[in-house]
Amino acid sequence: MAPHNIFKSAQLYKKRNCSDDTSCSKLQHSVCVKPARTTVAMTSIASTESSSSQIIYGKCECDSGYYYNNSQFACQKVLRNNCGVSDGANTCSYVQHAICAENKTCVCGPGFEINAQNTSCNEVHKSTCSPQNQHFGCLFLPNSICTIETKNSGSSLITVRYHSSSTFLSSPSTKTTATTTTTTSAITSQLSDEAESFTCLCKHGYYYLQLNETHAACEPVLGRPCDNDQQCSGIINAVCKGMLHSTTVKRCFCANGFDSSNQLFCFEVYRNKNCSNDTSCSSLQHSRCVRPVSTTVKTTSIPSTKTILTETSISQIIYGKCECDSGYYYNNSKFACKKGCNLPDVGNTLTVIESSQANDNLFKQGFVLNYKCKEGYVFDNNSTNHVIKNTTCLFDGTFQQLKSCYKKDCHKPEHAPSENIQSINLTQKNETTYKANATVICLPGYVYPNGSSRKTQYNISCTSKGTWEIKYNCVKIGL
Structure with missing residues (x-):
């Protein structure tokens, strides 16, 4: 110049x-x-x-x-030129998202890409990338990938990203405005074709975070600070929960019953995770590591200076699987070990569990178990019906308390004049229930007909059906 x-x-x-x-x-x-x-x-x-x-x-x-x-x-x-000072400021600061690199050159910061004119740094996240060379445009944002992002065409405002600019279409009830020279009708006709476009997005297991003005990155979801589960939705079965010994500091972790080996997926622990000890199963509460007994492999070595054979033992590590503790069962819908119910102890309730269910060792929470009274007993001592009741396995691992049974009542026995019976006396006063006894006494001159034996009295019992045994008529002696 x-x-x-x-x-x-x-x-x-x-x-x-x-x-x-x-x-x-x-x-x-x-x-x-x-x-x-x-x-x-x-x-x-x-x-x-x-x-x-x-x-x-x-x-x-x-x-x-x-x-x-x-x-x-x-x-x-500014970009791709040496870092310097102009008007008292670092020259790199004249371009948003630019930094001074180690070689003292102004470049775009991590997560940003220089434009074709070398005049600005554009955000890589959600920028358009080429389907033919899917990963090239996303290299400046580590842990990102060029993939198809489906737009929500049902919303009132639809943003369709093109290679040149962004076009906004409003709902039919409002005025349509376009930032490109493309006509509204042309844009509308292209909407179905452009509803899906290739953009740079964080890979599965990562979320986008702009750390500061010059640094953006795809950070792992697991371990990120969070306020609610929605912020952890980048990984299936991840939830937002407080850290150990803290209720205020929350981060994204795998939900109870799930674990992660690479911080990118939460997998189900039960019978999927290889474990070497019980600590390996800590993410599944009430579980333990069940594995075969360690085996010992014997090898024989022959020293070069001796002819005596010696044996050495080598322990082989055997991995097991995480399974629920004794007394617990695995709930497939809750992904957790739940306390089960053992067969209830009938004790002195005079009840019996239905035989089809009595052979099970452990019952799941919510399971309904049927039981009934023993023969000769009823739940209501004023009833002779053989009723079946049920009890439910509760969340604490116990069944609801069983109802007690009572002996069936045959009531005081009666007799008709035609039976020639003088009286029926209870063996035990006022005892008329199941297995109670009574003595039938014939009228004078009458006997109980029992083959060649002639007796003036005989015994009867209250049966399991709640009725007295059949009474026989007394017959006159000599007949």
């Missing part, structure tokens, strides 16, 4: 008043920067108001992506 032109360029930078960008043409890559146009209200003699625009002049400054080099009296690109 000629000395005269350099002088003019130096004069232009932030010194010369300009009305438009043409006024700054002597300083390449500069623009006229001026305050927004204001309107001043003027009051006329007739007390009416008229408006006149006041012309505001600006200053020539370097365009976006450029900084002013004081020694060269010129606007130079």
